[in-house]
Amino acid sequence: MKMEMQCIAASDLREYRRTLGTFTTGITIVTTRDSEGRPVGMTVNSFNSVSLDPPLILWSLSRGARSFATFSESETWAVHILSAEQETLSRRFATSGNDKFAGIDVEPGLGDVPLLKNCCARLQCKTAFRHEAGDHLILVGEVIDFDRSNLPPLVFQAGAYAALLPKFEPLGVAQPRQRPKRAACSMQARSRARAGGDRNMQIQFIGHASFSVLARGKRLVCDPWLSGKVFNDSWAQVSPPMQVDWSTVDYLWLSHEHPDHFHFPTLKAIPLVDKQRIIVLYQNHTSKRIVDALRKLGFARVTELPLYQWTKLEQDIEVYCGSVGSMDSFLAVRSEGKCILNLNDCVLNPRQLRYVKSALGPITVLFTQFSIANWVGNDHDELGGSEKKLDELRWQARIVKPDHIVPFASFVYFCNEENRRMNAWINTPDTIAGQGIPGLHFMYPGDVWNLEKDDAASANALQRYREDFNAEKAIDPTPPAVPEEQLMKAARNSMTAFTAHFPRQRKRVPALTIHLTDVDKQLRFDPATGLVAMSPHDPAHPCRFTMCSQAAWYMFNFPWGGGTLEVSGMYRDTQRRESGPHPFFFYQNRISTQFLEFGNFYEGSRTLAFLWRKKWELAYRFMPPLAALNNEAGNTERG
Structure with missing residues (x-):
């Protein structure tokens, strides 16, 4: 008796797919060779085991797949269960129209089927049965050979890749340790x-x-x-x-x-x-x-x-x-x-x-x-x-x-x-x-x-x-010069972030003037006015800072760039000893570390809690003056 199937309305298909997506699956890549001997592969998550004796597995092939003709006629193919670090490979084989095997090292398998490396498991199969199933063809394969590793699997849930995490108790709760088996040498x-x-x-x-x-x-x-x-x-x-x-x-x-x-x-x-x-x-x-x-x-x-x-x-x-x-x-x-x-x-x-x-x-x-x-x-x-x-x-x-x-x-x-x-x-x-x-x-x-x-x-x-x-140590040469437009773009973006974070404080920050030694130009970065300008170097108007263009670009291009420049020492500062660090570095550090954020209630509450927890560290840092503390250090009791 022929069973009548009930169709799902087109308006409900999307919700139906989302419903099916709540079932978490592994990810596989199935490979074979076409009639001309070219490698063919596709990403599949409709994979399942069928029988242990005989060893049978199945997967579903969409009739809309470009490789439908190849897989539907192939007598040998391999299923690769992907490891957690193979998401990029999965995405590659899920995309049509490209040379999926380009640059990939493969091994020959049953029937010269290409075998991928570094998978959780590989199953080499011969086609046992083919079953029509709506808009898919179900391929049942007899497992002829297989191998596996101890790598964690890549999984797919609700339309997104994920990693399988073992379930742990909260910190401090004793528990037996469940570890994946490792090679004997590792143990x-x-x-x-x-x-x-x-x-x-x-x-x-x-x-x-x-x-x-x-x-x-x-x-x-x-x-x-x-x-x-x-x-x-x-x-x-x-x-x-x-x-x-x-x-x-x-x-x-x-x-x-x-x-x-x-x-x-x-x-x-x-x-x-x-x-x-x-x-x-x-x-x-x-x-x-x-x-x-x-x-x-x-x-x-x-x-x-x-x-x-x-x-x-x-x-x-x-x-x-x-x-x-x-x-x-x-x-x-x-x-x-x-x-x-x-x-x-x-x-x-x-x-x-x-x-x-x-x-x-x-x-x-x-x-x-x-x-x-x-x-x-x-x-x-x-x-x-x-x-x-x-x-x-x-x-x-x-x-x-x-x-x-x-x-x-x-x-x-x-x-x-x-x-x-x-x-x-x-x-x-x-x-x-x-x-x-x-x-x-x-x-x-x-x-x-x-x-x-x-x-x-x-x-x-x-x-x-x-x-x-x-011992003699390797010293790298001065980094290659950064193009002016690239440096200026980084400086302007930095200025935008600076003025957005500190609309009032910026008025009190003096301009950064930088002599770029490798291109013999000077850059002016003025938070008070928002000006970012490049001009030929003028010795008559000396700059406070001297550095190569790459160091300047790095400073402006990343929120932590000023801190990196300070630590690296890849610059000269003609006023540091008399004037102290330029205020720009302090304010950029605030942007980078976010240690004084009050932009909303959540940020403000975390900041206040953080400062309260370290209240004694702050108090002892600023009171009394460090000079007095230095004298105290020399007379510290031994007890």
């Missing part, structure tokens, strides 16, 4: 990485400002920068960092948004299966930008740490996060009766240090920056930045009184022709070692320190750093 590496028992708290140095803490079988990694250059390619690492096996990592803490701490390429390269599992810790900042960026990178578990209070991570593992300035933060990790304090780039005066010390109690290990990390002069260290860093180390030793101090976060050199002069003023590990600071302890990338045994090889690390700092 063995994990066992080796955690060898030594739960009672041995260990530190492993990764490089520059990054290290890991292992406590109670849990590993926390801080601020990984594992490749490349940063700050407009103006910084490079002196010593190569060790690479991280992310399958051994449980927590990832990021101190702030500077790229040597929040390094996008490193974070992006973390395998998705680990991004879904690792808990990322970040300060509860007034702005949600960094948290949102982390989630867009695929991190499923992002926790905003409350400021200036202890937070429990696991049994006998707790952390204390503090905010300093507009973006910096520090972290203390306490476990097994020991406390590790990571100050990284935070600049704290003696009164602030006393407050932190009182909150944390005894410090076992202090990690702290030891050299300059921004512009300090044109032809010499005009601001005395290197000596100030030594003073900070002395304050920290006197006030915090840690058992050990590990200098870090300064293992870089200025790697461009435009800033190489600053290499003459940096503090090296040998500089620090000669200061007579008690408890100094150097760690080289890859070094492991068992705090129970106090067995880190500091002397060996110091010698290796000495060799790295003394």
